[in-house]
Amino acid sequence: xxxxxxxxxxxxxxxxxxxxxxxxxxxxxxxxxxxxxxxxxxxxxxxxxxxxxxxxxxxxxxxxxxxxxxxxxxxxxxxxxxxxxxxxxxxxxxxxxxxxxxxxxxxxxxxxxxxxxxxxxxxxxxxxxxxxxxxxxxxxxxxxxxxxxxxxxxxxxxxxxxxxxxxxxxxxxxxxxxxxxxxxxxxxxxxxxxxxxxxxxxxxxxxxxxxxxxxxxxxxxxxxxxxxxxxxxxxxxxxxxxxxxxxxxxxxxxxxxxxxxxxxxxxxxxxxxxxxxxxxxxxxxxxxxxxxxxxxxxxxxxxxxxxxxxxxxxxxxxxxxxxxxxxxxxxxxxxxxxxxxxxxxxxxxxxxxxxxxxxxxxxxxxxxxxxxxxxxxxxxxxxxxxxxxxxxxxxxxxxxxxxxxxxxxxxxxxxxxxxxxxxxxxxxxxxxxxxxxxxxxxxxxxxxxxxxxxxxxxxxxxxxxxxxxxxxxxxxxxxxxxxxxxxxxxxxxxxxxxxxxxxxxxxxxxxxxxxxxxxxxxxxxxxxxxxxxxxxxxxxxxxxxxxxxxxxxxxxxxxxxxxxxxxxxxxxxxxxxxxxxxxxxxxxxxxxxxxxxxxxxxxxxxxxxxxxxxxxxxxxxxx
Numbered sequence: 001x002x003x004x005x006x007x008x009x010x011x012x013x014x015x016x017x018x019x020x021x022x023x024x025x026x027x028x029x030x031x032x033x034x035x036x037x038x039x040x041x042x043x044x045x046x047x048x049x050x051x052x053x054x055x056x057x058x059x060x061x062x063x064x065x066x067x068x069x070x071x072x073x074x075x076x077x078x079x080x081x082x083x084x085x086x087x088x089x090x091x092x093x094x095x096x097x098x099x100x101x102x103x104x105x106x107x108x109x110x111x112x113x114x115x116x117x118x119x120x121x122x123x124x125x126x127x128x129x130x131x132x133x134x135x136x137x138x139x140x141x142x143x144x145x146x147x148x149x150x151x152x153x154x155x156x157x158x159x160x161x162x163x164x165x166x167x168x169x170x171x172x173x174x175x176x177x178x179x180x181x182x183x184x185x186x187x188x189x190x191x192x193x194x195x196x197x198x199x200x201x202x203x204x205x206x207x208x209x210x211x212x213x214x215x216x217x218x219x220x221x222x223x224x225x226x227x228x229x230x231x232x233x234x235x236x237x238x239x240x241x242x243x244x245x246x247x248x249x250x251x252x253x254x255x256x257x258x259x260x261x262x263x264x265x266x267x268x269x270x271x272x273x274x275x276x277x278x279x280x281x282x283x284x285x286x287x288x289x290x291x292x293x294x295x296x297x298x299x300x301x302x303x304x305x306x307x308x309x310x311x312x313x314x315x316x317x318x319x320x321x322x323x324x325x326x327x328x329x330x331x332x333x334x335x336x337x338x339x340x341x342x343x344x345x346x347x348x349x350x351x352x353x354x355x356x357x358x359x360x361x362x363x364x365x366x367x368x369x370x371x372x373x374x375x376x377x378x379x380x381x382x383x384x385x386x387x388x389x390x391x392x393x394x395x396x397x398x399x400x401x402x403x404x405x406x407x408x409x410x411x412x413x414x415x416x417x418x419x420x421x422x423x424x425x426x427x428x429x430x431x432x433x434x435x436x437x438x439x440x441x442x443x444x445x446x447x448x449x450x451x452x453x454x455x456x457x458x459x460x461x462x463x464x465x466x467x468x469x470x471x472x473x474x475x476x477x478x479x480x481x482x483x484x485x486x487x488x489x490x491x492x493x494x495x496x497x498x499x500x501x502x503x504x505x506x507x508x509x510x511x512x513x514x515x516x517x518x519x520x521x522x523x524x525x526x527x528x529x530x531x532x533x534x535x536x537x538x539x540x541x542x543x544x545x546x547x548x549x550x551x552x553x554x555x556x557x558x559x560x561x562x563x564x565x566x567x568x569x570x571x572x573x574x575x576x577x578x579x580x581x582x583x584x585x586x587x588x589x590x591x592x593x594x595x596x597x598x599x600x601x602x603x604x605x606x607x608x609x610x611x612x613x614x615x616x617x618x619x620x621x622x623x
Contacts, residue, residue, distance in 0.1 A: 004039035004477060005303075006061045006094050007127040010103060010178040017123060019612045021132065028059055028096065030103065032180035033123070035096060037061050039477075048075050055079050055099070058086055062093030062113055063485065065215040083175075084190040088492050090211050092485075094128050106175035106189060109491035110335070111466035115170040116162050117184065124184050126176055129303040131602075132611040134164035141165075141602065143563055144435040146305070146595050150588065151428065153410075154345075154419030154457060155393065157439055159446060160186060163304060172463060192495035198504045202518035204496035205339075209518070212487035213239040213331065217246070220328025224249065226318075227277065229264030231515050231530060232336025236487055238272055238523040240331055245274040247325050251318045253282035255538040264530065271524060280317050282539075287313035289543025290593070293550050296600040300478040305598035306471030310543075310590050315476070323480045330476070334469050335488035338462045339497035340512045342454060344415035346502035348384045349454035353501065363416070365508055370412035380413035389456065390447035392418035393440055400437035404428070406570065409585075418453045423585035424592065427574075432565035454502035462494060540586050544578045551575060551593060559599045560592075 007021045010033035017034075024036030027045050037045050040061055048058045048071040056078040058071060066074070066089040074085040078097060083104065086097055092112045097104040105126055107113035117126035118133055127133050134140075142165050148157040162169045170176045170186055177185045193204065217223045217240040225237040227248035237248050250265040262279065269277035282288065291313035293299070299309060308315060322330050344366060351359035359381065367377040384392075396419050404426035414420040419440075428436065450456045466489055473484040487493060497505070497514065507513040516528045544551065555561075555575060561568035571592060578584035 004474065005127055005129040005132065006035065006037050006040070007125065007132060008035040008096070008105065009033050010124045010126075010180075010184070012119065012123055012181055012183070017121070018615055019136070020615045022609075022611055022613045027061065028057075028098070030098060032101075033103070033178070035059070046071070048072065050075050050079060057096075057098040059096040059098070060089070060091075060093045063091045063216070064089055064093040064095075065091035065211065065219075065490075082190075087189050088192070088495065090208070090215065090490060090492055092490050101180050103178040104175040105178065106170065107172065108466075108489070109172050109192075110489045110494045111172040111463040112470050112486070112489050114172070114467075114470075115176055116167050117170065117176055118167050119184075124176075124178055126170075130162045130164050130167050130169075131301075131303050133167050135608050135611040137166060138608070139164040139166045141599060143560060143565055144439050146560065146599075147428070147432055147436050147565055148439050149305070150424040150591055150595065151422050151436055152396075152419065152440070153414070153422055154417065154453065154460065155396070155440055156443060156446070156450075156456070156460060158463065159443065172466070193499045195501065196496070196499040198500055198514060198517060201496050201500035201504075202514060204499075205493065205514065205518040206522070208490065208492040208496050209235075209487060210239060210522070212490045212493055214243050216240070216329050216331060216485055216487065217243040222247075222326050223329050223331065224322045224325060224327040225331045226250075226333060227265045227268060227275075228333065229261035229266075229268070230333065230336075231512055231527060232333025232340065232488065234264065234268050234333070234527050235336070235515065235519050235523050236331050236333050237268065237275065238527075241272060241274040245276070247276045247278065247321065247327070249278050249280060249318055249321060251280045251282070251314065253539055255542070264527065268524070268527065278321050280321070282314065282317065285313075285317035287317045288546045289314065289540050290547040290551060291543070292316075293547065293554065293593075293597060296597050299597060299601050300475045301601065302471040302474050302598065304467050304471055305591070305595040306475065307468055307590060307594055308472045308475050309594045309597055312475075315472075316479070319476060319480045319482050323482050327482055329485050330482050331485045331487060332469075333488065334472075334486040335462070335465050335494070336515075338458070338465050339488050339494050340505065340515045342502035342506040343457035343461060345384070345417070345457050346454035346506050347381060348416055349452040349501060350503035351381060351385045352452050353503065355503065358503075362503075362506070362508060366416070367413075372412050376411070377413050377416065380411075380416040384417055384453055387418065388447070389418050389450045389453070390444050393444045393447055396420070397437045397440040397444075400425070400428075400433040400440070403430075403433070406573075416453075418456070422588055423574075424571075424588035427566050427570045427592075429564055429567050432560075435565060455498075458498055458502055462489075462498070465489070537586060540590070541578060541581050544575070544586075544589075545581065548579045551579075554593055554596050557600070558596055560596065 024038045027037045028035040045061045077085045092108045094113045107115045116130040145163045224247045226233040227250050269275045347359045347362045363377045363381050364374050367374040408426050469486045476482045476484045505514050511531045558568045560566040
C-alpha cells in the first residue's frame with residue numbers, strides 16, 4: 001500500500017467531514033480545515049510560526065532541509081506578503097502556508113511532491129497523491145491521460161489534470177489557495193532567479209547542490225549512494241562523503257561491463273577517501289529486466305505507472321546491501337541529465353534568441369550523430385522557429401486523424417520539433433486516436449505562455465523524471481524500507497539550472513558544461529571531462545527474451561485494448577520483435593507494460609477502505 005502522503009480538507013460550506021485518512025496523524029487543525037500526514041516520521045513534519053505574535057504559519061512535510069533560522073526568515077517574509085523564501089526552502093517537500101483566512105498548499109518545483117485536489121461533500125480535499133482522492137470519490141483512471149503519456153512528446157497534457165477523472169492537479173510552480181467557504185484558486189508562485197548566465201547559474205547550483213547533498217548526509221547516521229560512474233551519481237557521492245563515510249553501490253551486467261561506467265566508479269572509490277564500494281553484478285545476482293511481474297496484485301502500489309516496475313529485480317539486487325547497511329538516506333544522481341544537460345530542441349531556442357549561426361552549426365552536429373542528412377535537421381529547425389506552439393499543437397491533433405502505418409517510426413529530426421508522436425502512436429485504434437487528438441486540441445488555448453521548445457521540453461522532461469523518482473522512492477520504502485533521495489530534483493537546484501537558457505547549458509563537444517563550471521574542485525577534474533554515457537538497450541533485449549511468456553500475457557489482457565483504445569495485436573507484434581532481438585520501440589513497450597500493470601493493480605489499490613476510515617463522533621472541530 002502507498003504509505004506516504006499528506007492530505008487536507010478545507011471547508012467550503014458548513015458540512016463536516018465524515019472521514020479521515022486511514023493511519024493518518026493530524027498535522028494541523030485550522031479553523032476551516034485539517035491536515036493529516038500518513039507515513040511521515042515526527043521529525044519530517046515541522047510547523048513554524050511568527051514568534052511572540054499572531055502571524056503566518058509555515059508547515060512542511062517531507063524532506064525539508066531548512067535550518068530553524070531559514071524557516072524563521074521565510075515566516076518573517078510571509079508577514080510582509082513575500083512567499084519567495086518559503087518556495088525556495090532547501091529540500092523536497094510539501095508546504096502549507098496559513099495566514100489569516102488564506103491557506104497556500106504547494107509541492108516542490110520539480111514535481112516530486114505533487115499536489116492534487118477536488119471538491120467533495122462541502123469541502124476541498126487535497127493530497128500529495130491522487131489515488132486516495134480517487135478512492136474518496138470513486139474516480140476512475142483517465143485512459144486518455146495514460147494514452148497521452150504513451151504516445152506524445154512535447155505536449156503539456158498534465159497541466160491541471162490528473163490521471164484520474166475529476167481529480168485536478170496543481171502544476172509545479174503553482175499553489176492551491178484556499179479561503180474559508182470560498183472557491184479555491186490555483187495561482188502561480190513567485191518565479192525563481194530569472195534568466196541567468198552559465199556562470200551565474202553555476203554559482204547558484206554549486207551552493208544549492210552542496211546544501212542538498214551535505215544536509216541529507218548529516219541528517220542520518222548512515223548514508224549510501226548510487227555510484228554508476230557517471231557525472232551525476234559520482235558528483236553526489238563525492239559531495240556526500242565530504243561529510244561522513246558512506247557505502248556506494250555500482251550495478252553492472254554482462255552488457256554494461258563492456259562499457260566504462262564500472263571503470264570510472266572504481267576509480268572514484270579508490271581515489272576519494274571514505275567510500276566503501278560494492279559492485280552488484282546481475283550475472284551473479286541472476287536478475288534481468290521485467291523479472292517478477294507474474295502477479296500484479298503482489299506488486300507495490302504507486303500513485304502513477306512506474307518504469308521501476310520493469311526493473312524490480314534489478315532494484316532488489318542493488319538495494320539489498322543498502323537495506324542491510326541500515327541506510328537512513330540513499331542518494332542518487334536522478335535528475336542530473338535533466339538539469340545539467342539540455343534537450344535536443346535547445347537549438348531552436350538558440351535560433352529564436354538570435355544565435356542563428358550557432359544553431360545551424362549545432363544542428364549539423366546533431367544530424368551527424370543521428371546519421372541523417374543535414375538538410376532534414378535544418379528543415380525541422382526552421383519549421384519549428386517559424387511555428388507557434390499553439391499551431392504546432394493544432395497540426396499534431398490533426399495528424400492523429402489518420403492511422404500511423406505499421407512500420408512508422410518517429411523521425412530523428414522530430415527531437416527538434418515543438419511536439420510530436422512517439423512510436424507507440426501506431427498502436428492506437430481510431431477511438432484511441434480521437435481521444436489523443438481531443439486532448440492535444442484541448443491544450444491549444446493554454447499554449448500562449450510557451451515561447452521556445454527547448455524550455456518547454458526542459459520543464460516537461462523534469463516533471464516526468466520527478467514522477468519517476470517519486471514512484472521509485474515509494475517502491476523502495478514499501479519493499480526494502482529504504483528512502484530514496486534525488487538532490488538534483490530539489491527545488492533550489494532545479495531552479496538554478498533551468499534559469500540558464502537550455503542552449504547555454506550545451507556546448508559542442510563538451511558533455512555537461514554546467515557541471516564542469518559548478519562542480520570544479522568539488523569532484524575530481526577527470527570525472528567532469530568524461531564524454532561517454534552508457535546505454536542499457538542490450539540489457540533490455542535480454543529481459544524481454546527471458547520473460548516473454550509473462551509479458552505476452554500482460555499485453556493479451558490489456559485494459560487499454562479492452563476499452564477499444566489500443567490495438568493489442570500491433571503492440572504484441574512489436575513485443576515479439578523485441579523478444580527476438582530485432583529493432584523494437586523498447587521505451588514505448590516498457591511504458592505500456594507498466595501502465596497495464598498499474599491499471600490491473602489499481603482494482604485493489606484504489607479501494608475506499610484501503611485509504612479512508614470514519615471519523616469518530618465528536619472528534620471533528622467546528623469549521
